[in-house]
Amino acid sequence: MDNEVLIEARALTRRYGPTVAVDNLDLTLRKGEILGLLGPNGAGKSTTMKMLTGNLAPTSGEVFIKDVSLHEDPKAAKRHLGYLPEQPPVYPELTVDEYLRYCAALHGVAKKALDAALDSAKRDCGLTDVGHRLVGNLSKGYQQRVGIAQAIIHRPPVVILDEPTVGLDPIQIREIRKLIKDLGQNHSVILSSHILPEIQAVCGRVMIVARGRVVYNESLDVTRTGRIGAITIGLRRPPEQAALAAIAGVKTVSALGNGLFRLEPESGSDPREALADAAARGNWGLYELSAHTHTLEEIFVELTSRDETRAAA
């Protein structure tokens, strides 16, 4: 079913003593999505992922994986999940094949399906030629591939990857990002990162987390095109300022002189078309209409630093 909800987390909260690491967080992952969890260090990404994968009990709130409650039936719920933690559980003294066979058994892959599972996980992660190598002798990039392979060995619909490119060199980072994008064709993915270009390169939707709370949750298409900031309009025969302020979606108007005005749109509105219409109808002599579009970087800095400032206060 398209649009099927695979993970639904409601009001997740986790405290460590006085620290509220995750605060009332809601999250929905649908089939086919690659969702990026973006936040500065300490924002609560790892704690969220540990709770989503059943590796840490929430202080309150609940998680459903394909409608199965993680709390009530953890075994059945976890069958639908693959997880690469921030510190991957690699066994350096095993070969890649031995390690992946062991993980497959842990995930309950039937003996007769094991060879096929191993082959397809290795193929998806570019490990076909290194099955006989000791994990401990592989480069960090290849060890990370092994970590991803163990997360998909049982073909789960959902894969959760915690900071999968940390500590890799730029070439390895590119390769792992490509691998994750490819994974998105057969799995729904949640990826955490504090690196903005990584989220932009790989994800379809971004959730920005700051101090344990979701402060932004949008598709990257909307982020690229939708969230506009101040508008500049230039008019040869401007009307009274009040006429501009009366246009739907315009919050404030300030005159800059020479027929130029700076308009602040209401949150989520884009009044440019209405402004152009009004200018044509009123014969205002429109000669400039431009908007500053916020980049994800600006949104990230604004939302996370606003939060820091509030915390400091």
Ligand SMILES: Nc1ncnc2c1ncn2[C@@H]1O[C@H](COP(=O)(O)OP(=O)(O)OP(=O)(O)O)[C@@H](O)[C@H]1O
């Ligand atoms: N076991 C723990 N005991 C006490 N505090 C913890 C523990 N784990 C995390 N925290 C605190 O909870 C908050 C969120 O940490 P978390 O590791 O989830 O953040 P993060 O966004 O994953 O950061 P990073 O990218 O640095 O791993 C931080 O303030 C952290 O210090």
